[in-house]
Amino acid sequence: MSTREDILATIRAAASAGPAGNGDDAGRSAGGHGYRTSSGRARAALPGLLAERLSDYRAIVRRAKPDELPDEVNAALTRRGARRIAVPPGLELPGLTEDVEVVAADGLAPDALDALDGVVTGAAVAIAETGTIVLDGAPGQGTRAVTLVPDYHLCIVRSDQIVHMVPEAVARLAPCANHPLTWISGPSATSDIELNRVEGVHGPRTLEVIIVSASAEPPVPGAGQSPTG
Amino acid sequence: MTTFLGLPAPPHGTGHLRGDEPFPVAARRALADSQLRHNLANATRTIRAKRARVVAELPDWEALREAGQAIKADAMAHLDSYLEQLEANITLRGGTVHWARDAGEACQIVTGLVRDTGASEVVKVKSLVTDEIGLNDALAAAGVTAVETDLAELIVQLGHDRPSHILVPAIHRNRAEIREIFLREMAGVDPELTDQPAALAEAARLYLRRRFLSARVGISGVNFAIAETGTLCVVESEGNGRMCLTLPPTLITVMGIEKILPRWQDLSVFLQLLPRSSTGERMNPYTSMWTGVTPGDGPQEFHLVLLDNGRTAALADPVGRQALHCIRCSACLNVCPVYERTGGHAYGSVYPGPIGAVLSPQLTGIEENASLPYASSLCGACYEACPVKIDIPSILVHLRGRHVETAREHRKVPSAEAITMAAASWTMAAPARFTAAQRAGSLGRMLASGGRLRRLPPPLAAWTRARDAPAPPAQTFRQWWRREHGDTR
Numbered sequence A: 001m002s003t004r005e006d007i008l009a010t011i012r013a014a015a016s017a018g019p020a021g022n023g024d025d026a027g028r029s030a031g032g033h034g035y036r037t038s039s040g041r042a043r044a045a046l047p048g049l050l051a052e053r054l055s056d057y058r059a060i061v062r063r064a065k066p067d068e069l070p071d072e073v074n075a076a077l078t079r080r081g082a083r084r085i086a087v088p089p090g091l092e093l094p095g096l097t098e099d100v101e102v103v104a105a106d107g108l109a110p111d112a113l114d115a116l117d118g119v120v121t122g123a124a125v126a127i128a129e130t131g132t133i134v135l136d137g138a139p140g141q142g143t144r145a146v147t148l149v150p151d152y153h154l155c156i157v158r159s160d161q162i163v164h165m166v167p168e169a170v171a172r173l174a175p176c177a178n179h180p181l182t183w184i185s186g187p188s189a190t191s192d193i194e195l196n197r198v199e200g201v202h203g204p205r206t207l208e209v210i211i212v213s214a215s216a217e218p219p220v221p222g223a224g225q226s227p228t229g
Numbered sequence B: 001m002t003t004f005l006g007l008p009a010p011p012h013g014t015g016h017l018r019g020d021e022p023f024p025v026a027a028r029r030a031l032a033d034s035q036l037r038h039n040l041a042n043a044t045r046t047i048r049a050k051r052a053r054v055v056a057e058l059p060d061w062e063a064l065r066e067a068g069q070a071i072k073a074d075a076m077a078h079l080d081s082y083l084e085q086l087e088a089n090i091t092l093r094g095g096t097v098h099w100a101r102d103a104g105e106a107c108q109i110v111t112g113l114v115r116d117t118g119a120s121e122v123v124k125v126k127s128l129v130t131d132e133i134g135l136n137d138a139l140a141a142a143g144v145t146a147v148e149t150d151l152a153e154l155i156v157q158l159g160h161d162r163p164s165h166i167l168v169p170a171i172h173r174n175r176a177e178i179r180e181i182f183l184r185e186m187a188g189v190d191p192e193l194t195d196q197p198a199a200l201a202e203a204a205r206l207y208l209r210r211r212f213l214s215a216r217v218g219i220s221g222v223n224f225a226i227a228e229t230g231t232l233c234v235v236e237s238e239g240n241g242r243m244c245l246t247l248p249p250t251l252i253t254v255m256g257i258e259k260i261l262p263r264w265q266d267l268s269v270f271l272q273l274l275p276r277s278s279t280g281e282r283m284n285p286y287t288s289m290w291t292g293v294t295p296g297d298g299p300q301e302f303h304l305v306l307l308d309n310g311r312t313a314a315l316a317d318p319v320g321r322q323a324l325h326c327i328r329c330s331a332c333l334n335v336c337p338v339y340e341r342t343g344g345h346a347y348g349s350v351y352p353g354p355i356g357a358v359l360s361p362q363l364t365g366i367e368e369n370a371s372l373p374y375a376s377s378l379c380g381a382c383y384e385a386c387p388v389k390i391d392i393p394s395i396l397v398h399l400r401g402r403h404v405e406t407a408r409e410h411r412k413v414p415s416a417e418a419i420t421m422a423a424a425s426w427t428m429a430a431p432a433r434f435t436a437a438q439r440a441g442s443l444g445r446m447l448a449s450g451g452r453l454r455r456l457p458p459p460l461a462a463w464t465r466a467r468d469a470p471a472p473p474a475q476t477f478r479q480w481w482r483r484e485h486g487d488t489r
Helices: A003-017 A045-057 A066-080 A110-114 A166-176 B023-030 B034-057 B061-077 B078-091 B102-119 B127-134 B137-140 B150-159 B176-183 B199-212 B240-246 B264-278 B310-316 B320-325 B332-337 B337-342 B353-364 B381-385 B392-410 B416-428 B431-447 B477-485
Strands: A060-064 A084-088 A099-103 A118-121 A123-128 A132-135 A152-158 A180-185 A187-194 A196-199 A205-212 B096-100 B121-124 B145-148 B217-220 B224-226 B232-236 B249-256 B286-290 B301-308
Touching: A003 B078, A003 B096, A003 B310, A045 A060, A045 A205, A066 A118, A066 A152, A066 A205, A110 B199, A110 B392, A118 B034, A118 B199, A123 A166, A132 A166, A152 B240, A166 B264, A180 B127, A187 B150, A187 B199, A196 B199, B023 B240, B034 B264, B034 B337, B061 B078, B061 B264, B061 B320, B078 B096, B078 B301, B096 B102, B102 B137, B102 B249, B102 B301, B121 B199, B121 B240, B127 B137, B127 B249, B137 B145, B145 B150, B150 B176, B150 B199, B199 B240, B217 B240, B224 B264, B232 B240, B232 B264, B240 B286, B240 B332, B310 B320, B310 B353, B332 B337, B332 B353, B332 B381, B337 B353, B353 B381, B353 B392, B381 B392, B416 B431
Parallel strands: A060 A205, A084 A099, A084 A118, A118 A152, A152 A205, B096 B301, B121 B145, B121 B217, B217 B249, B249 B301
Antiparallel strands: A123 A132, A132 A180, A180 B286, A187 A196, B224 B232, B232 B286
16 A cells, blocks of 8 residues: 555544534535634725734835825835846836836845845735735735745735635635735834844845725825834 | 444654653742743733734634634535545646655654755744644755744754743743844854844844845744635744745745645634734734745745644544644643743644644654643643634643543552542442541541641642642531531421
8 A cells, every 4th residue: 555545544534533513515615613604894995904914024115106106116216225126027007217227027046135235026815814915826916925025025916806805805815725825914024032122134124015095085004104113 | 443334544643742851840940940930921921912912802702713614614524525625736837746744744744845955054934833743853864954934933953942832932032132142053143142122133134134135945834724725824924934935946845734725715713713813913024925836936846734643633532623723822821830931842743822732642643741731730821812713721731631541551560549439439329328428538637727738648749749738627517517407407
């Protein structure tokens, strides 16, 4: 008997010795366990909540209306001092300043990515409650290496991409379950030394997010500047 | 070992699952280390407070726990078909799936795969299961250097030390000790290095950066594997996981068979339960998901090693099986009064704390980890904290029972415990004997100070080795009743 068949036979014997388990599919449909799969939170409130939660985890957050986006992107890159950046195929950045050189980054070796000043991408989904951005590798988001190696990641999130809760994001991403997915909640961080949180280890040490929504909401307190503390 | 009905007996696990000495001996030494106790108390207190804060944010936390428990019970009940489904989905997407009965087989498979690439160094994501199977030693024996890339694992590796906590393996080290280790072991480190956490993290970044960018093989564990889609999921904080899962051309992932979740939608539950229980965050900084190989993105060669190593032995125990539901969040460690004082090393296994006390003995066979089910006060805090509602106290009691049964089968002379129980049974069987015994017991008051008995005579001495016994009352309940109500029998 092959190892595989041997292990599977052992599992079958062991599983049958145990309780039947909750093997029936009844109650396993969405929401069948009584946890929340969506909330009544108004869509208009989500960009503000996302901004607040991202800031909690020390991301830099800006809000912009669609027509303000090019200026916001240029301002962010200028503040950062980024001269050579990666922009994945499929992301349109009209009005990008000529001070910045755009490099076709997909397929670049890690060392070449390391020499870039940053990367600008879109996103697939954002979760307001947890301050999370999900990239699914679709056009405009680049490969996983492109958003990992450069030390600065500028991510553009549209308001229609924002959901309130984790279960809503999981449902939206179901068709992408086989894509390489990266869930990002703030810049890389460690708490391994006496549980002191230190932002900026191996992933991009600076995450900046521009949330684009049509409505004119009040700015988030503290957003738009490098957080301190 | 008994086999019945012609079914194969589940094999027990090998690897780093048992210590060189019983828990009480190791615990006694740990308790004498005041620096360790200070570090642990500080760390567990901090993380308990963080967890409590973010758990309180979710109004449906209890419903999520119920869901997590039910999903895992389903996964275990149909483990064979879910694993076959996972294998089929990963194979379809260009990955290769291997099966390993124990630590030795898993190490052999991984070592062979690394050797095929010709690489002499691999980068590793923090992974308990590769610690469990002793993979780093096996690779070293094959001439391959395994570089731990999680900061805490790096501290442990450079310190020639063992992990002492599931989430923060270097929890027993403070910043001054970490600085010393880096100065001593990290080639090319700045001799002016301070002990500020930010400076120490920066030193680790510099040390590992070149290794990430040039790595040819990455090795990881896995947090969740979705049978329905073949998706594998690794949660982390530092980005070392993303580096190892993305940059090397070859990725090898080792997975305990119990990590499986039936459906994609199950991530709704576990991506809420795990970060809030583990690091006390609403979400961990990075979560990576992938299925097999993605052309043009990430490793183009992917291997998954499915590991039993005693898990089927746990599965065969109807009570103990729920220990396999564990998602390795470490919340039970942080609330445990025993762990807080002894730390993780005393448990002797890569799985410390309350969950380790129920998991390790089941993986190895109870007789090889017989002291662990007793490494608990049965206070129940672990059950309350567990995000998938593993009833750890009940499993502990169950395993103590199994241990007594096993010991009786192997022993000709009855134990002190068995003699005591037999004596108690004889005494309590007749009212006159019981009354006389109680009267004799109240004489024990003369030996007590402050209402406590610090040391009982043999064969009861073992009981008071780690605790006081309350002094017997001046009068028994029956004496009190007779005085209050008269003899109305």
